[in-house]
Amino acid sequence: MSAEIEHVNAEVKKYLLVFIGLLFLTMVTVAASYLHLPLAMAVLLALVIATIKGSLVVCYFMHMISEKRLIYLVLGFTVTFFAAVLLLPMVNHHDIIRGAEVVH
Amino acid sequence: MSSEYMPYTVETRPDTGLYNARLGIWLFLASEVMLFGALFSTYILLRVGAEPGHWPQGASILNVPIGTFNTAILIASSMTMVMSWASLKLKNFGKYKLYMGLTILFALVFLGMKYIEYSQKFEHHLFPSHSTYLAIYFTLTGLHALHIIGGVIVNGYFWGPGSRMWQTDPGRFTNRIEVAGLYWHFVDLVWIFLFPVLYLL
Numbered sequence: 001m002s003a004e005i006e007h008v009n010a011e012v013k014k015y016l017l018v019f020i021g022l023l024f025l026t027m028v029t030v031a032a033s034y035l036h037l038p039l040a041m042a043v044l045l046a047l048v049i050a051t052i053k054g055s056l057v058v059c060y061f062m063h064m065i066s067e068k069r070l071i072y073l074v075l076g077f078t079v080t081f082f083a084a085v086l087l088l089p090m091v092n093h094h095d096i097i098r099g100a101e102v103v104h
Numbered sequence: 105m106s107s108e109y110m111p112y113t114v115e116t117r118p119d120t121g122l123y124n125a126r127l128g129i130w131l132f133l134a135s136e137v138m139l140f141g142a143l144f145s146t147y148i149l150l151r152v153g154a155e156p157g158h159w160p161q162g163a164s165i166l167n168v169p170i171g172t173f174n175t176a177i178l179i180a181s182s183m184t185m186v187m188s189w190a191s192l193k194l195k196n197f198g199k200y201k202l203y204m205g206l207t208i209l210f211a212l213v214f215l216g217m218k219y220i221e222y223s224q225k226f227e228h229h230l231f232p233s234h235s236t237y238l239a240i241y242f243t244l245t246g247l248h249a250l251h252i253i254g255g256v257i258v259n260g261y262f263w264g265p266g267s268r269m270w271q272t273d274p275g276r277f278t279n280r281i282e283v284a285g286l287y288w289h290f291v292d293l294v295w296i297f298l299f300p301v302l303y304l305l
Contacts, residue, residue: 008193015190019183026175026299030168033304046300053296061186061289068121071130078134082141089149 018060025053114275129283133290140294143247147240147301160237162303165230167221171303174217175295181210182292185259185285192278197270200281204263207288211256218249241302248298251291258284 029049037045059065064075112124120127151159162168188203225231225238232242262284269277 005194008190012187012190015183015186019179022179022182023176026172026179029300029304030172033163033168033300039305043305046305050297050300054293057182057289057293057296061182061292062286070120070122070127074127074130074134078137082137085138085141085145086148089145089152 014060018056021056022053025049114273114279123279125279125283126286129286133286136290140244140247143240143244144297144301147244150236150240154236160235162241162301162305165237166241166303167224168303170217170221171299174214175299177210177214177217178292178295181207181214182289184210185288189278189281189285192270192274192281195274197267200270201263201267204259204281208256208259208263211252211259215249215252215256218245244298244302248291248294251294255284255288255291259288 029046032045032049033042035042064071114123116123184203184206188200188207191197191199191203222242230238232239262281266280267277269280
């Protein structure tokens with residue numbers, strides 16, 4: 001058996017574990033939503049679990065764990081700007097017009 | 105018409121250490137992160153700006169069992185997608201066809217369930233114009249569904265006529281499946297965040 005085939009077979013075992021982990025964490029997310037935790041706690045818990053699941057997908061299914069330096073650089077910029085876009089609403093939090101959610 | 109040689113479809117470029125399509129798909133995915141990032145940011149803005157108690161809990165409007173089922177289906181499709189690529193690496197074209205076929209099937213099931221969900225909403229006259237929550241729900245899930253449809257078209261091509269490349273240029277075909285897989289896993293990744301944000305919180 002060539003080294004590459006051995007390597008791919010080892011990867012397949014990891015994919016299976018990641019798959020089981022993702023399904024398990026999905027169940028945990030749904031179960032946690034029935035605990036009726038305070039909103040801040042519920043948001044934090046849901047996002048932490050989603051981040052763990054996302055990391056598993058990115059690291060193993062997308063092979064980010066063994067990616068080239070250039071890709072890390074591209075994604076470093078992306079993550080920075082993504083965080084900036086997500087944080088923008090927080091910056092002008094006090095300017096938000098309250099009650100703007102209903103458009104009957 | 106004779107095909108001209110295209111460099112760096114299989115072998116890696118010395119300066120990047122990558123074959124071209126792999127760098128290309130990551131740059132594309134970076135732009136996709138910003139597209140969905142802007143919409144997630146919009147969601148946060150709308151939710152934070154809502155009067156306390158006025159933002160509905162997703163579970164009171166949406167069907168959580170269907171959402172959970174769709175999450176599991178999409179995770180399963182990610183697994184079969186990566187297995188289709190691994191099968192090509194193991195030179196097993198038959199298994200590739202099986203796993204890629206399953207990936208497409210799971211994607212179609214996802215879209216079918218989404219169609220049922222949308223139909224239920226429309227039957228109850230719950231349109232995007234009904235509330236800001238539904239507007240951002242339909243925008244985010246609709247855009248995501250369009251990405252699924254795009255993935256089904258590309259994967260369908262690689263399962264059908266596009267798979268002939270395996271006979272002539274297996275290395276390049278394997279890389280094509282890896283690139284299509286990176287896109288598909290990204291679509292799965294987006295749903296992993298959409299599901300709790302829209303359905304459970």
